[in-house]
Amino acid sequence: MMKIFGKVAAIVAGSALVATAAFAEDRKSYPAPKDHPLSEIISGYEFRTPETRALQDDDFENPAYILLDLGAELWSTADGAAGKSCASCHGDAAESMKGIGASFPKWSKERNKAITVEQQINICREEQMQADTWKWTKDPNMLGMTIFVKNQSRGMPIVLDNSPEMETVRKLGEEVYYTRYGQLDMSCANCHEDYYGNYIRADMLSQGQINGFPTYRLKWNGVGSTHRRFKGCMKNIRANPFKPQGEEFTALEAYMMYRAVGLPIETPSVRN
Numbered sequence: 001m002m003k004i005f006g007k008v009a010a011i012v013a014g015s016a017l018v019a020t021a022a023f024a025e026d027r028k029s030y031p032a033p034k035d036h037p038l039s040e041i042i043s044g045y046e047f048r049t050p051e052t053r054a055l056q057d058d059d060f061e062n063p064a065y066i067l068l069d070l071g072a073e074l075w076s077t078a079d080g081a082a083g084k085s086c087a088s089c090h091g092d093a094a095e096s097m098k099g100i101g102a103s104f105p106k107w108s109k110e111r112n113k114a115i116t117v118e119q120q121i122n123i124c125r126e127e128q129m130q131a132d133t134w135k136w137t138k139d140p141n142m143l144g145m146t147i148f149v150k151n152q153s154r155g156m157p158i159v160l161d162n163s164p165e166m167e168t169v170r171k172l173g174e175e176v177y178y179t180r181y182g183q184l185d186m187s188c189a190n191c192h193e194d195y196y197g198n199y200i201r202a203d204m205l206s207q208g209q210i211n212g213f214p215t216y217r218l219k220w221n222g223v224g225s226t227h228r229r230f231k232g233c234m235k236n237i238r239a240n241p242f243k244p245q246g247e248e249f250t251a252l253e254a255y256m257m258y259r260a261v262g263l264p265i266e267t268p269s270v271r272n
């Protein structure tokens with residue numbers, strides 16, 4: 001344990017690492033299922049300051065709502081050679097998109113692989129609308145639409161697709177989660193499983209849950225996707241990140257839905 005903690009300390013080179021058990025008793029947690037790696041499942045929201053939480057709590061203050069509104073507008077705007085909008089086929093998103101954000105990534109039989117919400121959006125744009133695809137991580141249209149789709153599940157608990165195909169995908173994701181990468185030779189678990197609730201520099205480590213993505217990050221001064229965050233964490237341990245929406249990060253996302261099972265969707269969340 002101490003050895004790993006030394007590596008965490010190495011990242012914050014020179015700055016104080018406060019290794020106190022800073023657990024607040026009132027941190028809302030959800031019971032973990034049998035054999036789950038965590039004893040309790042806690043949203044990243046619970047680790048943030050009252051100021052940051054207040055921004056998320058108030059839909060009028062939450063800066064990500066600009067992109068949510070953009071997504072809502074795009075939903076019913078025709079685009080591409082087929083002259084269709086999302087609404088042409090899916091109607092009212094409050095009905096048709098309910099539960100999507102709480103259950104993706106999902107197995108696609110036609111493609112014989114797991115797909116994320118972002119990939120599904122581009123599949124529909126390309127195949128159904130004959131429209132250009134959007135870029136994965138920073139395109140405001142992609143972020144806005146992803147937020148809009150996932151927001152239809154806000155408050156709904158994450159549920160798992162228990163198909164054998166998705167079990168296999170999650171196995172790969174689990175492997176990625178526990179593999180040590182980079183110059184610092186660390187795994188996701190070294191920080192988010194072993195040390196959540198402890199400070200690393202000014203940041204309190206959370207369980208690294210993904211129930212709030214895409215998220216508005218004060219540090220980014222903007223909204224970012226799940227895979228952008230994965231990339232950032234890999235860069236912090238001086239590792240070469242996997243490709244956004246590639247096989248490894250998609251599998252990692254699927255596995256992290258298991259780590260978050262039962263947590264309500266918060267999209268769009270606000271983090272520091």
Ligand code: HEC
Pocket residue numbers: 075084085086087088089090097100106117120121123124125128129145149
């Ligand atoms: C011409 C009709 C059509 C249009 C336009 C269309 N879709 Fe789809 N969409 C489908 C069909 C058919 C499926 C199911 C098969 C598949 O995945 O390709 C689907 C599936 C989906 C799913 C997964 C639903 C589930 O229950 O798993 C999502 C999410 C989605 N579409 C979002 C969108 C968004 C966002 C847009 C606009 C950018 C859009 N679609 C445009 C026809 C369409």
Ligand code: HEC
Pocket residue numbers: 008011043044045047177186187188189190191192200203204205206207208209210212215229230233234236237252271
């Ligand atoms: C050196 C420690 C460290 C490692 C290793 C690390 N992270 Fe993080 N991660 C952080 C810090 C610090 C934050 C910001 C505070 C927080 O939410 O924990 C963070 C935040 C996150 C968040 C955002 C949580 C939220 O609620 O918005 C996710 C998701 C995440 N990490 C995933 C990962 C994944 C996946 C890996 C492995 C590829 C990983 N992290 C590896 C330090 C780490």
